Amino acid sequence: AQxxxxxxxxxxxxxxxxxELKCNxxxxxxxxxxxxxxxxxxxxxxxxxxxxxxxxxxxTADLNxxxxxxxxxxxxxxxxxxxxYYCGLQWASGSRLTFGEGTQLTVNP
Amino acid sequence: xxxxxxxxxxxxTQMGNDKSIKCEQNLGHDTMYWYKQDSKKFxxxxxxxxxxxxxxxxxxxxxxxxxxxxxxxxxxxINSLELGDSAVYFCASSQGGGTPQHFGDGTRLSIL
Numbered sequence: 779a780q781x782x783x784x785x786x787x788x789x790x791x792x793x794x795x796x797x798e799l800k801c802n803x804x805x806x807x808x809x810x811x812x813x814x815x816x817x818x819x820x821x822x823x824x825x826x827x828x829x830x831x832x833x834x835x836x837x838t839a840d841l842n843x844x845x846x847x848x849x850x851x852x853x854x855x856x857x858x859x860x861x862x863y864y865c866g867l868q869w870a871s872g873s874r875l876t877f878g879e880g881t882q883l884t885v886n887p
Numbered sequence: 888x889x890x891x892x893x894x895x896x897x898x899x900t901q902m903g904n905d906k907s908i909k910c911e912q913n914l915g916h917d918t919m920y921w922y923k924q925d926s927k928k929f930x931x932x933x934x935x936x937x938x939x940x941x942x943x944x945x946x947x948x949x950x951x952x953x954x955x956x957x958x959x960x961x962x963x964x965i966n967s968l969e970l971g972d973s974a975v976y977f978c979a980s981s982q983g984g985g986t987p988q989h990f991g992d993g994t995r996l997s998i999l
Contacts, residue, residue: 812987821990821993822930824988824989827987862928868985869985874935875920876932877929877931879927879929882928
């Protein structure tokens with residue numbers, strides 16, 4: 779069965795500090811991994827997907843198959859990054875998207 | 888020009904009532920979903936339809952019944968509402984096959 783774990787429910791950093799949101803997964807096949815972001819009382823939006831290997835809003839995430847991780851990183855956090863972040867796993871050929879529990883990031887001034 | 892739109896945005900009703908939430912997408916996607924986000928912000932899939940056919944049906948009380956009149960619409964009907972149904976319900980759509988999902992704004996359901 780596929781499972782996604784985000785060990786930190788809450789994460790608080792100061793503006794300009796590096797931030798890393800952890801995501802670990804368990805899945806036996808070839809996963810598609812995503813990070814979605816939900817700003818206060820807004821819809822979920824796709825932030826990153828592992829196959830595109832791009833940087834969005836200064837965030838990057840690398841898939842580490844050995845450690846089964848897909849941590850989200852940003853070298854210098856901004857106040858506008860404060861939001862709920864969800865890591866998601868999807869079958870490469872299926873549609874079920876399993877989310878982690880979410881990490882509420884707060885960036886303090 | 889909203890891609891995935893849900894109505895209503897807010898729904899306040901009493902225990903025992905029956906209510907529906909509507910969802911429409913104009914992205915031409917084949918697959919639509921309903922998710923429930925509880926008070927702890929945990930997000931869990933409830934249902935998924937592909938071309939009007941039910942493909943995912945998680946362990947959800949049978950008081951919840953999805954209906955897809957066409958592939959651009961997926962409505963959620965809830966019978967005999969209970970206090971525990973209070974949550975934010977998100978509709979989403981995708982092309983399937985591991986492609987990203989596009990979410991609606993959510994419907995905040997509050998049961999009195």
